[in-house]
Amino acid sequence: MRTGLYPGTFDPITLGHIDIIRRSCALVDRLVIGVAINRDKGPMFSLEERVAMVQAEVAGLAEQSGTIIDVHPFENLLIDCAHDVGATILLRGLRAVADFEYEYQMVGMNRQMDASIETVFLMADVKYQPIASKLVKEIARLGGDVSKFVTPPVLAALRDRSGP
Ligand code: ADP
Secondary structure (H helix, E strand, O other), X not given: OOEEEEEEXXXXXXXXXXXXXXXXXXXXXXXXXXXXXXXXXXXXXXHHHHHHHHHHXXXXXXXHHOOEEEEEEEOOOHHHHHHHHOOOEEEEEOOOHHHHHHXXXXXXXXXXXXXXXXXXXXXXXXXXXXXOHHHHHHHHHOOOOOOOOOOXXXXXXXXXXXXX
């Protein structure tokens, strides 16, 4: 059984994340979505809210793909989280060149901590590539329309949080 770990903040989960999750399901038997606590990022949604949103969004995908999907909050080192959940593959989405430098360093350092864990990069469909949670939150806060970037339940949660 091949287990992959897809870590992120998911504050909130976007159509970009969902596209990467769908693609990941084709590669592994079990996909663990690691939701980072990330207090430093000052998340808009609490860990519990983010986990619940991810769980609701992936239920259908698990059924469609036959892949087991578990949602796992974590606060420790990514490599330790991978060990905890039995993952041998780390899945990451790559957007623009800006993501590359950080990801390049992460792979290099993670590999020195555990050479048996491989990182796999996936690209979302071109229409989802520019989506970033940070920008979705900014647009929502300023009253813009983010319905092209998130699902209807996440849109409702963003409207709720961003005020009238
Ligand atoms: P963000 O950077 O949007 O706040 P996360 O920290 O939750 O998102 O990112 C988790 C993972 O998902 C990272 O590997 C990130 O590169 C990837 N990801 C996020 N949005 C997209 C997207 N639109 N296309 C491809 N990958 C993405």
